[in-house]
Amino acid sequence: MKMNLECPVPQFDFDHINLGHGSGGILTHKLLKSGVFDVLKNPMLDQQHDGAILDLHGKLAISTDSYVVSPIFFPGGNIGDLAIHGTVNDLAMCGASARYLTLSFILEEGLAIDEFKEVLMSIRRAADNCGIDIVTGDTKVVQKGKGDKIFINTTGVGVVHAHADIRHQRVGAGDVVILSGPIAAHGVAIMSLREGLEFETSVKSDTCSLKNPVLAMLDFLGKDVHFLRDATRGGLASVLNELSEITGLGIDIRQKDITIAEEVSGACEMLGLDPLYVANEGVFVAVVKAERADEALTILRAHDVCGAAAIIGHTTSEHRGKVVMQSKIGGSRVVNFLQGEQLPRIC
Amino acid sequence: MKHLDEYRDPHLFDVLMQEIHKKVSRPWTLMEICGGQTHSLVKNGIVDLLPKELTLVHGPGCPVCVTSLGVIDEAIHLAQRQDVILCSYGDMLRVPGSHLSLLEVKARGADVRILYSPLEAVQLAMANPEKQVVFFAVGFETTAPANALAVVHADKAGAENFSILASHVLVPPAMEAILSDPENKIDGFLAAGHVCTIMGLDEYYPIAEKYRCPIVVTGFEPIDLLQGILMTITQLEEGRHEVENQYVRSVQEAGNTVARQTLTDVFEVTDKVWRGIGPIPMSGFEVRDRYKRFNARLKFNLNLDTVDEDKDCISGAIMKGLKKPMDCPNFGVKCRPEHPLGAPMVSSEGACAAYFHYSSAWNNPTIEVS
Numbered sequence: 001m002k003m004n005l006e007c008p009v010p011q012f013d014f015d016h017i018n019l020g021h022g023s024g025g026i027l028t029h030k031l032l033k034s035g036v037f038d039v040l041k042n043p044m045l046d047q048q049h050d051g052a053i054l055d056l057h058g059k060l061a062i063s064t065d066s067y068v069v070s071p072i073f074f075p076g077g078n079i080g081d082l083a084i085h086g087t088v089n090d091l092a093m094c095g096a097s098a099r100y101l102t103l104s105f106i107l108e109e110g111l112a113i114d115e116f117k118e119v120l121m122s123i124r125r126a127a128d129n130c131g132i133d134i135v136t137g138d139t140k141v142v143q144k145g146k147g148d149k150i151f152i153n154t155t156g157v158g159v160v161h162a163h164a165d166i167r168h169q170r171v172g173a174g175d176v177v178i179l180s181g182p183i184a185a186h187g188v189a190i191m192s193l194r195e196g197l198e199f200e201t202s203v204k205s206d207t208c209s210l211k212n213p214v215l216a217m218l219d220f221l222g223k224d225v226h227f228l229r230d231a232t233r234g235g236l237a238s239v240l241n242e243l244s245e246i247t248g249l250g251i252d253i254r255q256k257d258i259t260i261a262e263e264v265s266g267a268c269e270m271l272g273l274d275p276l277y278v279a280n281e282g283v284f285v286a287v288v289k290a291e292r293a294d295e296a297l298t299i300l301r302a303h304d305v306c307g308a309a310a311i312i313g314h315t316t317s318e319h320r321g322k323v324v325m326q327s328k329i330g331g332s333r334v335v336n337f338l339q340g341e342q343l344p345r346i347c
Numbered sequence: 348m349k350h351l352d353e354y355r356d357p358h359l360f361d362v363l364m365q366e367i368h369k370k371v372s373r374p375w376t377l378m379e380i381c382g383g384q385t386h387s388l389v390k391n392g393i394v395d396l397l398p399k400e401l402t403l404v405h406g407p408g409c410p411v412c413v414t415s416l417g418v419i420d421e422a423i424h425l426a427q428r429q430d431v432i433l434c435s436y437g438d439m440l441r442v443p444g445s446h447l448s449l450l451e452v453k454a455r456g457a458d459v460r461i462l463y464s465p466l467e468a469v470q471l472a473m474a475n476p477e478k479q480v481v482f483f484a485v486g487f488e489t490t491a492p493a494n495a496l497a498v499v500h501a502d503k504a505g506a507e508n509f510s511i512l513a514s515h516v517l518v519p520p521a522m523e524a525i526l527s528d529p530e531n532k533i534d535g536f537l538a539a540g541h542v543c544t545i546m547g548l549d550e551y552y553p554i555a556e557k558y559r560c561p562i563v564v565t566g567f568e569p570i571d572l573l574q575g576i577l578m579t580i581t582q583l584e585e586g587r588h589e590v591e592n593q594y595v596r597s598v599q600e601a602g603n604t605v606a607r608q609t610l611t612d613v614f615e616v617t618d619k620v621w622r623g624i625g626p627i628p629m630s631g632f633e634v635r636d637r638y639k640r641f642n643a644r645l646k647f648n649l650n651l652d653t654v655d656e657d658k659d660c661i662s663g664a665i666m667k668g669l670k671k672p673m674d675c676p677n678f679g680v681k682c683r684p685e686h687p688l689g690a691p692m693v694s695s696e697g698a699c700a701a702y703f704h705y706s707s708a709w710n711n712p713t714i715e716v717s
Contacts, residue, residue: 331392339684
């Protein structure tokens, strides 16, 4: 990980965010000058312009996402690094190497400045780690009760890999489905902190950048990578269902090949959650040409965040539009779209 | 995962499945009581692997499904009060009342909290003395002890702003109601492992005797279920009708005596209306007089008009084992999880939900099931 040792800890002479910090006046100036700009320092941001002027060549990808996770701090990360990784990963799924991100905060009046500082520092570390610069942004403050501490929006721009051609139209029957890592950690880590559900666990969110393993895979496999999608909200089941629906193909998967950490699995059993539908922040699905699947696995597994990558199934011209899972004991079941939100059960 | 993987062992599963195929010589109809068992059967694809002669029908053991419309309306009525925090287990939230569900009133601003334990509701009451905290205490004998304990705790702690809306139902009276139905076609029962963990076996002997019906207390994992099925059909093939215990790792003959005592202290047995089935005498729990100040029905003087069920919902026939979810003309068409006619479509233990989400037969009739 590339760490910027010069990254300064911001110094603020106030304890909490108030409405004045979003007024555009002196308080806004203080917040940005001695905080945001110092921490995220780079030549483009230093212009303090209304926008950023980029010098990029080739095919570009752009992606945007808003982050509203609650609580903002959770085992394994916080809303700050999540907001960087999430957008970097969305670009990676387009086959693009993220280069520049915008960053917008909506802060709730009363937010402790120490919390804001910590989020800011995490953003800087994640940005360094992903090799991206924050080039422009915005800060607004809303009245207490109108937000939930911090909301973040990031928009990212990246250069598409020269050999990438990732579109659902390229997926054909007989392609191999690869899962990059163990599922459901992020959702369980968040759930363990929710009011009324607190339970002790060492499960950490899997939030991380997937940029390097994806680009490495594209270096070697190029156009034989047909489709990529990170399994965030709605989990693995939702990604596979979307793929099946949009391509009109069936998908066969094997339960025994889907890895899930023991503690995550135990928490899901206890909470009555199906891990297939639980959110991830560092796991993706790759659909590749069957002949190259083993090669893809070798490349992915060379990266820590994909150390447990595995082939979990394949696409098929049978049962079109449906995802069918062979259970560990040999029966089969359909894996559907999630209906609404997963709610904890009675017993 | 230890203590779980052993009961999902593919090799043992194959051995038991072969035994079942060998043992069955003619058609039998078994009912698994508990919705947890139903889901395990469908989710693991077990139903499709059983011999064709064997029909499994899904019993009334889904607490969410059998909670009467009137009680759901009571909970919704309480949730809409400004001074009330209504606490509930998660899967009650989507169940339709006569007009709205708890999820819908929550979206409109009601303070509805999802909890895992009623004891957390007592803590919530202590932390919010200006509010009335009501726990929606539904469930079978399994969840009742924790709710009884919450009342005892609230009494000791002086949490006078805590109360429960009790809608507990009991398994043995429901089994009797099913067996005495003239249309009944159940030959044997897989009794609910967790209910018996609390209550023990003694209530089941007279039922097995009176109706000459084998009852095997069964767990929830694939191996448990196959073993329970094998034990039940072995009895049927041999002409026996006994109470047997497959779930020995959890169920003792006398049940959990401490929990049973707490139940007796706090609750008394009373008549209950079961959603889809109707009234069953002496089939539920209500809070005893001694603890009546923790009874939300009395505290808030609840006396709502009774309402009729949606006539298009056949959940009663499904829970009595007379029909299967896919026999319903509205299944998957007019009745879906996003707009349910009845509770079995939205409860995590509901039979209709199990078929809707997992069944190959419903989701894709063309799938070859190996």
